[in-house]
Amino acid sequence: VRVIVADDEVLLREGLGRLLTEAGFEVAGKAGDAAELLRLVELRRPDLVVVDIKMPPTHTDEGLAAAREIGDRHPHIGVLVLSHYLEPRYAMRLLEEHPERAGYLLKDRVSDVAVLADALHRIGEGECVIDPTIVSRLVARRRTGPLEELTEREREVLALMAEGHSNEGICERLFLSPRTVQTHIRQIFLKLDLRETSSYHRRVVAVLTFLRSG
Amino acid sequence: MRARVLLIAIAVAAALGVAAADAARRAPGFSLAGDSLTRIALGVAAGWSLIAAATVLGASGSRGAGRLLAAAGCAWLLAGLGTPGARTAPLFTLGLTLAAAAPALIGHALLVEAGDGMRTRTSRAVAIALYVFLVGLLGVLSALAYDPATTGCPTCPANLLEVTDAPGAAEELSRSGVRLGLLAVAACLGLALWRMARATSARRRRAGPLLVPGCAYLALVAADLAHSWHRGFLGSDPVDQALWTGQAAALLGMAAGVALAHAAAHRRRARLARLVVEHADAARPGALRDALADILGDPGLELLHASSDGWIDVTGQPRTPPPDTATTTLIRNAEPVALLCHRRGLLDDPRAVAEIEGTVRLGLDHERLEAQLRQQLAHLRRSRADVAAAGEAERRLLERDLHDGAQQRLAAFAFAVGLARRRAAPELAARLERAQHQVLEALDELRELAHGLYPVALAEAGLAAAIESLGDRRPGLRATGLPRERFAPAVEETAYYVIASLADRWTPETVAVTAGLDGEHLIIDMRAATNAPGDLVAIDDRVGALDGALTVETPSPGQTRVKVQLPCA
Numbered sequence: 001v002r003v004i005v006a007d008d009e010v011l012l013r014e015g016l017g018r019l020l021t022e023a024g025f026e027v028a029g030k031a032g033d034a035a036e037l038l039r040l041v042e043l044r045r046p047d048l049v050v051v052d053i054k055m056p057p058t059h060t061d062e063g064l065a066a067a068r069e070i071g072d073r074h075p076h077i078g079v080l081v082l083s084h085y086l087e088p089r090y091a092m093r094l095l096e097e098h099p100e101r102a103g104y105l106l107k108d109r110v111s112d113v114a115v116l117a118d119a120l121h122r123i124g125e126g127e128c129v130i131d132p133t134i135v136s137r138l139v140a141r142r143r144t145g146p147l148e149e150l151t152e153r154e155r156e157v158l159a160l161m162a163e164g165h166s167n168e169g170i171c172e173r174l175f176l177s178p179r180t181v182q183t184h185i186r187q188i189f190l191k192l193d194l195r196e197t198s199s200y201h202r203r204v205v206a207v208l209t210f211l212r213s214g
Numbered sequence: 215m216r217a218r219v220l221l222i223a224i225a226v227a228a229a230l231g232v233a234a235a236d237a238a239r240r241a242p243g244f245s246l247a248g249d250s251l252t253r254i255a256l257g258v259a260a261g262w263s264l265i266a267a268a269t270v271l272g273a274s275g276s277r278g279a280g281r282l283l284a285a286a287g288c289a290w291l292l293a294g295l296g297t298p299g300a301r302t303a304p305l306f307t308l309g310l311t312l313a314a315a316a317p318a319l320i321g322h323a324l325l326v327e328a329g330d331g332m333r334t335r336t337s338r339a340v341a342i343a344l345y346v347f348l349v350g351l352l353g354v355l356s357a358l359a360y361d362p363a364t365t366g367c368p369t370c371p372a373n374l375l376e377v378t379d380a381p382g383a384a385e386e387l388s389r390s391g392v393r394l395g396l397l398a399v400a401a402c403l404g405l406a407l408w409r410m411a412r413a414t415s416a417r418r419r420r421a422g423p424l425l426v427p428g429c430a431y432l433a434l435v436a437a438d439l440a441h442s443w444h445r446g447f448l449g450s451d452p453v454d455q456a457l458w459t460g461q462a463a464a465l466l467g468m469a470a471g472v473a474l475a476h477a478a479a480h481r482r483r484a485r486l487a488r489l490v491v492e493h494a495d496a497a498r499p500g501a502l503r504d505a506l507a508d509i510l511g512d513p514g515l516e517l518l519h520a521s522s523d524g525w526i527d528v529t530g531q532p533r534t535p536p537p538d539t540a541t542t543t544l545i546r547n548a549e550p551v552a553l554l555c556h557r558r559g560l561l562d563d564p565r566a567v568a569e570i571e572g573t574v575r576l577g578l579d580h581e582r583l584e585a586q587l588r589q590q591l592a593h594l595r596r597s598r599a600d601v602a603a604a605g606e607a608e609r610r611l612l613e614r615d616l617h618d619g620a621q622q623r624l625a626a627f628a629f630a631v632g633l634a635r636r637r638a639a640p641e642l643a644a645r646l647e648r649a650q651h652q653v654l655e656a657l658d659e660l661r662e663l664a665h666g667l668y669p670v671a672l673a674e675a676g677l678a679a680a681i682e683s684l685g686d687r688r689p690g691l692r693a694t695g696l697p698r699e700r701f702a703p704a705v706e707e708t709a710y711y712v713i714a715s716l717a718d719r720w721t722p723e724t725v726a727v728t729a730g731l732d733g734e735h736l737i738i739d740m741r742a743a744t745n746a747p748g749d750l751v752a753i754d755d756r757v758g759a760l761d762g763a764l765t766v767e768t769p770s771p772g773q774t775r776v777k778v779q780l781p782c783a
Binding site: 060 | 621623653670682686699
């Protein structure tokens, strides 16, 4: 699996590169800003991109803008956005603009090679991954709207979906049978009024509803 | 002193009036009033009212014109005594010499009132010509050679000025006096009219009531002198009598004009005085200007106050006089206190300015002090806002430094440890894992510290997003209905500061926050089940820096409600 890394801080860029190699990914290129990243993406066509949210010139949301651009041009390329900020807004914007194969994680979280590898694999499989700290904060928020109707268990399932876990992953974590998890997910879709379409898409919309609910 | 002068004036006027009436009654054939009692009364009334008007004029500041009018009134009454009707020789002689003195004095008075005193050479020359020809030539010189007994008036009292009996010379002198006097009167009339035409509307309004009948009087005098051109002396034929009656009426008109102007000035003063009282009662800023604009009849009038750094308006804002206006500085103790910006020519009269300075003194002081206070308040507010903004900028910079510096380096360090852990022997790996945990905890704390310094959501997404993010960290904070729109950074920062500080202060109580827009204000409403709102000075300071307001209520015991109003237009 080929990955391109983009971060304006050399130390982090190199560190990420080594972590990725260690985790068994092929680092297909390293970029110091969004423009270089986009150029490298066109040139090398990677499977995944790991990008810092704040890069030159304005140090605000260059990473998100680049993710959107990549998603528009190459929907099959997964994007993992790294950030120091615990802001659900950023995660929400990422998923709205890049609804599949996207992830938002705290930068320090990926110092654990296993976490990084897991997140990238899940993104590669088409899921979306949201940082667990953001998810737990959202769970703690008082709910308004359709999410109010979810049961405690259904909310737990939805939170795990937001973190990017597959049905099997959710089974493992909640010690439930696959059938039960399936039922919960169906209930969630029903209560959030999500009709049958592609199941990936429905998962993303459910997570977006969850993110927006704050 | 003034009372004595007044008494003497009344006595002299009364005596002269009585003497003139008496002379007319005794010799109706020689009198300009003829034998009509009404006309006699009219003549006396004209003299008396002129003297009365003169005292009014003198008291209201026109000293020079007042004296001239008083003398003219006396001369007018005395002129009736140059007939056989006069009982004594001195009165007869006075009447003879001052027969044409009244027009000279009135002409002089009109020149004083029409222009700015007698500053021009033309005015002085015309006035001198009036006296020389009408009093000197026609009065005194011709009297020197006049003997009434030999010139058809055997019943006349003696002419005390008679030096020689030379009828031919007397006739010649008198004729020259009539002709040159006519020229002088005509010149005076022309000059007065020209001055009036060129005067500002304010001066015209003020001097008009005196000048219009005065000019009519001079015109009638000129007509009589023209009528006497061939005759060579002042007579009392029916034409003379008719013109004299007209003159008396014109003199009454002058007196009435003076009284009218005086009454108008009095009314204006009364309104100004009332204005001061009203102003002291209800000190609405700008009321003084409105009232002055109303009273002076200039809707565009502006009133600026003196301050240590130039003129300021009533709200304390620095101002410069608008272009195309004239300005009048109001002065107290040699210090300018206020500036009136008005129509050109409105306040050319120094008396009107003095009147304003005198009457609105209290109101002016009151309003100036308020304007200065507002100016200082604005200064204070600006500097407070500057201090707050500088503080925010500093915190923002610190947040960015933390993010770009320490947070990045620690993250890189965490990567390195994470990598080393993978390759280390099991025992070392376990220690490295603990080290990695500590680094991650440090990063968590740093993240919270950075957020506390300056929430990045505030600048990027606004108040509602920042408060949401704050709510994740303060589970007791319940925010509802925060407006999603963006406001000026200072407003957002202050609103955030207010909510964050109160949420901090009231922890662990549940704090309910709502906010909304009310016209041009952002209203923040916070409630908590607490008895103690705590020390709100710092918060009040921040709110005050934006000209906002903070109120604390206790809706029920054990409940506190803080409302903050921030201008956000």
